[in-house]
C-alpha cells in the first residue's frame with residue numbers, strides 16, 4: 001500500500017513556517033488539498049503560494065487557534081472551498097524559554113492557551129465534520145519536553161505538551177467508534193524560529209544522548225505526520241510517536 005492523499009483535505013495549524021510549513025508541503029506533494037491556518041495571514045498566504053503557485057489545491061486562512069470565532073470562520077471557508085475535512089494536524093505552538101522565577105501567571109496561561117486549549121478548540125470545530133463522513137485522522141504535535149521534562153524549557157510548555165498527550169488518548173477512545181483516529185507526535189529538537197530563542201549552547205545540550213547521527217529537520221516530523229494520517233496506520237490510535245533520533249528510548 002502506498003501513501004496517497006488524493007481527494008483528501010488536510011488542515012494544518014501554524015502552517016506559515018517551520019514544522020507546520022513542512023507538513024503542509026508534504027501533504028501537497030502526496031496529493032492532498034491543503035488548508036494552511038496561521039495567526040499571521042500574510043506569511044501564511046506567501047507559504048501557500050510557495051507550495052502551489054496556482055493556488056488551486058491550497059488555501060491560506062487566518063486563524064488564531066485560541067479564538068473560537070476565527071476558527072469557526074476558517075472552518076466554514078475550508079468547507080465552502082473543499083467541501084470536507086479528512087485530516088487535522090494541531091501543530092500551532094509557542095515556547096517561552098525562561099526560568100520559573102521570571103514567568104508570570106499571564107505568561108504561563110498564554111502558553112497553555114495556545115498549545116493546549118488551541119488543540120481543544122480546533123478539534124471541537126472539526127470533529128463534527130469528520131463524524132458526518134464517518135472517518136478522520138487527527139495528529140497532535142506534542143514534544144519530547146512532555147515526555148522527559150527539560151531544564152529551561154519552561155514548566156508551561158512541558159505542561160501544555162503533556163496535556164496534549166492526555167487530549168490525544170482521551171479523544172482516541174471517545175472518537176474511535178466514529179472512525180476517527182487521534183495520535184500524537186513528540187518531536188525532539190528541531191531548529192526553527194521557535195527554538196532560535198534558546199541559546200545555541202543550551203540547544204546543543206538538548207541533542208546529547210542522541211543515537212542517530214543526524215540533526216532533526218521539520219521534514220522528519222512531516223514524514224511521521226503523513227504516516228499517522230494515512231491508511232498505513234489504520235490500526236493505530238491513541239499513541240505518541242517519538243521522533244527524535246533515539247534521544248528518548250523508554
Ligand code: NAP
Nearest residue numbers: 014016018019039064065091092093143189190192193194
Ligand atoms: P515555529 O517555527 O515558531 O512555527 C509556529 C507557527 O505557529 C508560527 O507560524 C506561529 O505564528 C504560529 N502560531 C503561533 N501562535 C499561534 C496561534 N495562536 N494560532 C495559530 N498559529 C499560531 O514553531 P515550530 O518549531 O515549527 O513548532 C511547530 C510545533 O512543533 C509547535 O507545536 C511546537 O511546540 C512543536 N515542537 C517543536 C519542536 C522544535 O524543536 N522546533 C520540538 C517539539 C515540538 P507567529 O510567528 O505569528 O507566532
